[in-house]
Structure formats: structure tokens, C-alpha cells
Amino acid sequence: MYRLVGKRIIDTVLSIIGLIICCIPMAIIALLIHFDSEGPVLFKQERLGKNQKMFTVYKFRTMCNHAYEIGGVATRSDDARITKVGNILRRTSLDELPQMFNIIKGEMAIIGPRPILPIEFEEYKSNEKYARRYDALPGMFCTVDIDYRSSSDRDLQFTMDADYVNNMSLFLDIKTFFSIIAPVLSGKNVYHEEVGNKK
Numbered sequence: 435m436y437r438l439v440g441k442r443i444i445d446t447v448l449s450i451i452g453l454i455i456c457c458i459p460m461a462i463i464a465l466l467i468h469f470d471s472e473g474p475v476l477f478k479q480e481r482l483g484k485n486q487k488m489f490t491v492y493k494f495r496t497m498c499n500h501a502y503e504i505g506g507v508a509t510r511s512d513d514a515r516i517t518k519v520g521n522i523l524r525r526t527s528l529d530e531l532p533q534m535f536n537i538i539k540g541e542m543a544i545i546g547p548r549p550i551l552p553i554e555f556e557e558y559k560s561n562e563k564y565a566r567r568y569d570a571l572p573g574m575f576c577t578v579d580i581d582y583r584s585s586s587d588r589d590l591q592f593t594m595d596a597d598y599v600n601n602m603s604l605f606l607d608i609k610t611f612f613s614i615i616a617p618v619l620s621g622k623n624v625y626h627e628e629v630g631n632k633k
Contacts, residue, residue: 436602436603436604437602440604441543441602441604441607442540442543444604445537445543445544446537446538446540448544449534449535449537449538449544450538452531452534453534453535453538456531456534459528459531460531460532463494463519463523463528463531464494466519467494467495467517467519467520470517470518470519470520471498471499471517471519471520472498472499473495473498473499473500474495474499475494475495476492476493476494476495476532477492477493477494477495477496477497477529478490478491478492478493479491479493479502479551480551480552481549481550481551481552481572482549482550482551482552482555482568482572483541483542483549483568483571483572484568484569484570484571484572485568485569486555486565486568488552489536489541489542489549491533491536491541491542491549492532492533492535492536493529493530493532493533494520494523494528494529494531494532495517495520495529496516496517496519496520496521496523496524496529497513497515497516497517497520498515498517501515526618526619527575527618530574530575533574534574537574540571541571541572542571542572542573542574543570543571543572543573543574544573544574544575544607544611545573545574545575545576545577545598545606545607545610545611546570546571546572546573546574546576546598547567547568547570547572547573547576547595547598547599548572548573548576548578548591548595549572549573554588558588558592561592563592563593563596564592564593564595564596566595566596566599566600567592567595567596567598567599569599570598570599570602575610575611575614576591576594576595576598576610577594577595577597577598577606577610578590578591578594578595579610579614579617579618580610580613580614580617581617583617583618598610
């Protein structure tokens with residue numbers, strides 16, 4: 435029942451409450467981004483969602499305008515494309531706040547596998563275990579964020595995503611949510627160079 439109905443209801447209600455609480459902070463963040471660098475406040479990109487269907491993910495822009503077209507995904511903290519405000523947003527995961535709109539639209543969940551680009555899953559398409567990650571809505575946060583955040587490699591990330599989908603429950607979501615608070619506040623493991631893998 436939780437998988438089919440409960441998770442969606444809880445995520446929607448919490449996201450609506452979250453947007454109400456965060457509306458002023460989000461407005462301040464938007465102004466800081468606007469004055470820090472040229473370009474739109476929001477970053478929009480096509481990602482793979484549930485059942486590998488494409489959807490547009492929303493984030494606060496953390497890099498210079500058209501940064502992805504210039505050099506792809508930022509994997510190092512010294513990437514010159516990352517703005518001053520963007521660096522803070524990435525460290526604190528505040529750039530993820532607009533994804534609450536994705537959650538309300540039914541495209542994402544609070545906890546779930548991280549939404550990635552199609553090309554990032556291309557070489558794993560034939561792996562049935564890893565494909566399990568697409569049996570659930572992608573999340574703002576995922577179990578890999580507890581220890582690794584963005585420093586994990588793909589195999590570790592996809593394994594943890596598949597395990598999450600197989601064991602999805604209200605208890606696991608609550609445990610994951612509260613377990614990621616400390617890693618996010620610490621600002622660690624945001625980039626691949628900050629490897630903390632404990633395989």
C-alpha cells in the first residue's frame with residue numbers, strides 16, 4: 435500500500451508544505467543567483483525517470499549559463515564554470531529545492547534513485563539488476579547520499595538504488611531522510627574528487 439499510494443501522498447503533502455516554508459529562502463536564493471552571474475535562475479534538463487521515461491528536472495543554476503554544453507557535468511570543486519553562489523548551493527544541496535515542483539507533478543519523490551542523464555545509463559541498459567532503479571520515481575535524495583553523495587562510482591550508486599527499490603518502505607524512507615541531514619550539512623563528497631568510498 436505504501437509503494438502504490440502512501441509514498442506519493444506523503445511526498446506531495448510534504449513538498450507543498452516545504453514550498454510554503456521555503457518560499458522566502460528560495461526567493462532570496464533566486465536573487466543571489468541573478469546578481470551573481472548572467473543566465474536563468476533555474477536550470478532545466480532532461481533526465482530519465484520512472485520506467486526510463488524522460489522528464490524535465492528543475493534545479494537552481496549553479497554554473498555559468500550554457501555550462502553543460504561547454505563541458506558536461508561538473509565533477510571537480512575547482513571547475514571554473516561553478517559560480518560563487520553555485521558552490522554554496524551544491525555543498526548544501528539547496529540547488530535541489532526546485533525539485534519539490536517535480537514531486538508535486540508526480541515526476542519525482544523525496545527519497546528515490548537519483549535522476550541521471552540517459553547517456554549515464556547507456557552502458558548499463560542490459561543490466562537487469564541496475565534497471566530496477568527505474569521501477570520507482572527518482573528522488574531528491576537517495577540512500578547513496580548517506581555516505582557518498584556524488585563521490586560514488588556508478589556501480590555503487592546503481593547497486594544501492596536497486597537495493598532501495600527492492601526494500602522500499604516508510605521506515606526506510608524516514609531513516610534515509612534523517613540520515614542524510616548530517617552529510618548535507620557537512621558539505622562533503624559533492625564531487626568525484628572527494629572520494630570517500632567504503633566499498
